[in-house]
Amino acid sequence: xxxxxxxxxxxxxxxxxxxxxxxxxxxxxxxxxxxxxxxxxxxxxxxxxxxxxxxxxxxxxxxxxxxxxxxxxxxxxxxxxxxxxxxxxxxxxxxxxxxxxxxxxxxxxxxxxxxxxxxxxxxxx
Amino acid sequence: xxxxxxxxxxxxxxxxxxxxxxxxxxxxxxxxxxxxxxxxxxxxxxxxxxxxxxxxxxxxxxxxxxxxxxxxxxxxxxxxxxxxxxxxxxxxxxxxxxxxxxxxxxxxxxxxxxxxxxxxxxxxxxxxxxxxxxxxxxxxxxxxxxxxxxxxxxxxxxxxxxxxxxxxxxxxxxxxxxxxxxxxxxxxxxxxxxxxxxxxxxxxxxxxxxxxxxxxxxxxxxxxxxxxxxxxxxxxxxxxxxxxxxxxxxxxxxxxxxxxxxxxxxxxxxxxxxxxxxxxxxxxxxxxxxxxxxxxxxxxxxxxxxxxxxxxxxxxxxxxxxxxxxxxxxxxxxxxxxxxxxxxxxxxxxxxxxxxxxxxxxx
Numbered sequence: 001x002x003x004x005x006x007x008x009x010x011x012x013x014x015x016x017x018x019x020x021x022x023x024x025x026x027x028x029x030x031x032x033x034x035x036x037x038x039x040x041x042x043x044x045x046x047x048x049x050x051x052x053x054x055x056x057x058x059x060x061x062x063x064x065x066x067x068x069x070x071x072x073x074x075x076x077x078x079x080x081x082x083x084x085x086x087x088x089x090x091x092x093x094x095x096x097x098x099x100x101x102x103x104x105x106x107x108x109x110x111x112x113x114x115x116x117x118x119x120x121x122x123x124x125x
Numbered sequence: 126x127x128x129x130x131x132x133x134x135x136x137x138x139x140x141x142x143x144x145x146x147x148x149x150x151x152x153x154x155x156x157x158x159x160x161x162x163x164x165x166x167x168x169x170x171x172x173x174x175x176x177x178x179x180x181x182x183x184x185x186x187x188x189x190x191x192x193x194x195x196x197x198x199x200x201x202x203x204x205x206x207x208x209x210x211x212x213x214x215x216x217x218x219x220x221x222x223x224x225x226x227x228x229x230x231x232x233x234x235x236x237x238x239x240x241x242x243x244x245x246x247x248x249x250x251x252x253x254x255x256x257x258x259x260x261x262x263x264x265x266x267x268x269x270x271x272x273x274x275x276x277x278x279x280x281x282x283x284x285x286x287x288x289x290x291x292x293x294x295x296x297x298x299x300x301x302x303x304x305x306x307x308x309x310x311x312x313x314x315x316x317x318x319x320x321x322x323x324x325x326x327x328x329x330x331x332x333x334x335x336x337x338x339x340x341x342x343x344x345x346x347x348x349x350x351x352x353x354x355x356x357x358x359x360x361x362x363x364x365x366x367x368x369x370x371x372x373x374x375x376x377x378x379x380x381x382x383x384x385x386x387x388x389x390x391x392x393x394x395x396x397x398x399x400x401x402x403x404x405x406x407x408x409x410x411x412x413x414x415x416x417x418x419x420x421x422x423x424x425x426x427x428x429x430x431x432x433x434x435x436x437x438x439x440x441x442x443x444x445x446x447x448x449x450x451x452x453x454x455x456x457x458x459x460x461x462x463x464x465x466x467x468x469x470x471x472x473x474x475x476x477x478x479x480x481x482x483x484x485x486x487x488x
Binding site for chain 2: 036037039040042058060062063065
């Protein structure tokens with residue numbers, strides 16, 4: 001299982017890359033494998049400010065649909081629009097081309113509550 | 126659900142060793158996907174794939190009253206069966222709904238095999254037993270048989286290497302008992318739930334692995350692969366085949382479900398007057414197929430509305446169709462909305478997304 005050490009994680013199977021007060025967010029390799037073939041990613045919250053744990057979008061796979069949760073609070077400043085035409089990038093490259101949103105964190109202290117790669121590995125292991 | 130409480134099939138360990146994702150289904154632990162659902166789906170549509178559907182139930186009905194009992198309890202006309210013929214049918218209940226849908230195999234005038242859904246084995250057994258005033262000998266063989274569904278346009282060519290039975294000459298919905306892969310008395314049935322052609326092979330549990338291995342060897346030139354229940358669902362839905370528990374249940378009439386073709390009033394059966402009346406006087410809701418025009422995937426229990434926003438029905442099945450690359454579904458709608466071409470709206474996450482009623486099969 002691919003769980004990059006430099007990222008942070010949530011129990012909802014999202015990964016977070018933190019650079020300053022900007023968090024880039026996607027779903028983990030484990031999550032994409034559980035969902036199976038992803039048909040589209042629906043994110044219509046760009047420009048909105050949401051609290052941690054609020055739903056920022058949904059991901060539709062052939063078999064199932066799953067909500068996407070904010071790992072941290074903040075404004076969604078960018079959505080990966082390439083996913084509109086290539087949602088399969090989430091399956092193929094969950095930590096790279098499959099990234100979903102960038103958030104300007106309103107409370108960077110929340111990042112301390114996220115899981116480490118080791119903790120996440122034991123959650124899904 | 127506790128995994129320890131789940132039943133296994135004779136091939137469960139094999140599926141796990143093949144890397145299948147196992148899920149609880151109808152009380153069994155079953156492979157939902159091995160590698161990739163779309164790949165598995167396409168392999169069946171375009172070539173050949175193998176499903177372990179050993180969870181299905183098998184009941185033998187034997188004796189001089191067997192046909193009478195079957196005629197009394199099933200909606201289709203089993204008197205049309207001949208030796209080696211299979212019939213799709215359903216068991217109407219006493220409240221206007223359906224106990225289960227099933228296959229009826231005639232082995233001889235006084236010997237029939239009923240193949241029922243795994244989730245309904247106990248319910249069906251109790252239902253049939255409680256109406257067995259004919260004294261028919263009933264045997265529940267569900268735990269003795271494994272069932273491999275070898276499906277796809279190359280199934281015949283692959284399996285022909287394993288048997289002297291002339292598979293190409295077998296018509297759809299016929300069967301024979303024959304030798305296959307050196308195993309005697311395999312029930313070779315030209316049936317399936319994919320609409321892709323192929324066979325379903327009933328074999329004793331002890332022989333299941335041997336048959337599986339032989340089928341994979343014979344199918345190697347066609348890149349044969351194991352296929353999970355996920356692709357089974359997308360394959361059947363593209364063909365508009367009903368799934369019990371989704372599209373039909375204890376409360377739906379076969380007439381509402383578009384199963385009038387297996388509901389024959391040439392004979393009397395459980396609640397036949399009721400269903401005949403529905404057929405003659407019309408039903409208030411009908412099961413229809415639809416495809417999404419707006420982007421969204423319909424799922425079971427989503428609400429169906431009209432352009433004015435009034436609730437007109439509910440989705441019973443839905444998926445992204447791998448073969449058609451569009452979202453399709455089935456659901457019950459009020460009869461005025463049931464004709465092909467009618468614009469309907471599926472409520473998905475508080476949005477009303479446009480769809481159109483479509484003739485089924487979709488493909």
